Amino acid sequence: MKCRKCKAVAAVALPSHNTAFCPDCYPVFVRSQVERAIHRHKMIAPGDRVLVAVSGGKDSLALTLLLHELGHDVHGLHVDLDIPNSSTDARAACEGFFAKLGLPLTVIELRREGLAIPLVKSRIKRPICSVCGKLKRYYFNKFALENDYPVLATGHNLDDEVSRLFANTIRWDHAYLSDQGPLLPAESGFARKIKPMYRLTEFEIANFSFLRGIDHVIAGCPYSGKASFPIYKGLWSGLEERMPGAKVQFYENFLREGRPVFAAWSDQQGQLPTPCTECGYPTSAERCGVCRIKAMVADDEK
Amino acid sequence: MIYIRLEPEGRTMHFPRLGTVLQLLRKLGLGNNAALIIRDGELLTPDRRLHAGDEVVVRTVTSRG
Numbered sequence: 244m245k246c247r248k249c250k251a252v253a254a255v256a257l258p259s260h261n262t263a264f265c266p267d268c269y270p271v272f273v274r275s276q277v278e279r280a281i282h283r284h285k286m287i288a289p290g291d292r293v294l295v296a297v298s299g300g301k302d303s304l305a306l307t308l309l310l311h312e313l314g315h316d317v318h319g320l321h322v323d324l325d326i327p328n329s330s331t332d333a334r335a336a337c338e339g340f341f342a343k344l345g346l347p348l349t350v351i352e353l354r355r356e357g358l359a360i361p362l363v364k365s366r367i368k369r370p371i372c373s374v375c376g377k378l379k380r381y382y383f384n385k386f387a388l389e390n391d392y393p394v395l396a397t398g399h400n401l402d403d404e405v406s407r408l409f410a411n412t413i414r415w416d417h418a419y420l421s422d423q424g425p426l427l428p429a430e431s432g433f434a435r436k437i438k439p440m441y442r443l444t445e446f447e448i449a450n451f452s453f454l455r456g457i458d459h460v461i462a463g464c465p466y467s468g469k470a471s472f473p474i475y476k477g478l479w480s481g482l483e484e485r486m487p488g489a490k491v492q493f494y495e496n497f498l499r500e501g502r503p504v505f506a507a508w509s510d511q512q513g514q515l516p517t518p519c520t521e522c523g524y525p526t527s528a529e530r531c532g533v534c535r536i537k538a539m540v541a542d543d544e545k
Numbered sequence: 546m547i548y549i550r551l552e553p554e555g556r557t558m559h560f561p562r563l564g565t566v567l568q569l570l571r572k573l574g575l576g577n578n579a580a581l582i583i584r585d586g587e588l589l590t591p592d593r594r595l596h597a598g599d600e601v602v603v604r605t606v607t608s609r610g
Contacts, residue, residue: 244590244592244593253590254587254588254589255588255590256577256590256591257578258577258578263590266588402607444578445606445607446578446579446581446606449581449604449606450581450588453581453583453588454588461552461553461604462553463553473607476607477607480576480578480579480607483576483578484576484577484578
């Protein structure tokens with residue numbers, strides 16, 4: 244198999260694009276996909292400071308590198324979950340990577356907030372993955388707003404987005420379907436959120452990370468065994484194998500044809516979030532989800 | 546013999562004979578884009594041939610949390 248651009252021996256074959264690239268030409272392809280996503284959805288305005296949520300995995304670290312190389316003003320934010328045999332490596336990967344690039348990184352420790360994930364897991368009956376996701380989103384958004392970052396970028400890739408869209412579609416969840424996409428504008432106490440890697444699959448990002456020598460965490464979270472997204476990802480990988488391009492078609496067609504319909508429905512409902520009575524975070528209830536989690540953990544300690 | 550190391554599990558296995566990367570992926574029940582196939586620090590596409598004595602890393606790419 245030869246590189247489409249220079250005809251050297253290919254290192255990465257991409258059936259969904261019906262093409263292949265060598266180690267030198269492949270990063271150029273990845274970069275063009277991210278540039279196109281940023282440009283098409285007007286994700287970053289000139290001069291915007293970009294806060295990148297980093298986990299230590301390949302996606303968020305690759306995103307950091309790409310945004311940095313594209314000339315954006317990048318600041319990293321990592322939430323240390325305090326999970327044994329996992330969080331120390333994740334944090335070290337982030338700190339090492341940012342130090343190597345000479346970029347600023349802030350670490351928020353959930354232990355200091357009284358919300359170390361093992362403690363929360365032991366006190367809450369809900370699936371820990373959804374609680375953990377809620378906590379991370381809360382602190383990412385809070386930090387972005389409190390420190391005047393106009394943009395919060397995450398490393399969500401095409402597989403993440405397709406899995407989420409599939410999960411929302413299975414449930415016909417109008418509310419989630421109305422605002423899923425690579426760009427969520429700033430509103431009602433939420434920072435603008437962008438997903439510049441949404442056009443790239445996990446496989447494509449893994450290849451990029453390898454070729455660019457990104458030292459990322461490879462092991463999965465020890466608590467994610469019961470998560471449903473890997474099941475959806477497996478289903479879609481099987482479909483993509485037989486129908487190359489199915490993922491991007493499903494997602495892009497949703498953005499074009501489906502989302503506007505659900506967004507219009509959502510606008511008719513007209514329910515805007517209000518500030519949490521305890522912390523001011525936007526919520527549809529009186530008290531936000533994170534304050535409720537804190538209260539549950541504290542009650543059990545008493 | 547061709548020596549295989551599976552990541553992130555860290556499990557090792559070996560096959561007496563394999564023709565191509567694609568055959569390796571099929572033996573492991575993996576799709577073409579489910580894993581990076583790495584030999585001597587080089588990424589291999591499914592059509593590349595494997596040889597006796599090769600040490601190959603199979604790194605699955607699906608992130609879990």
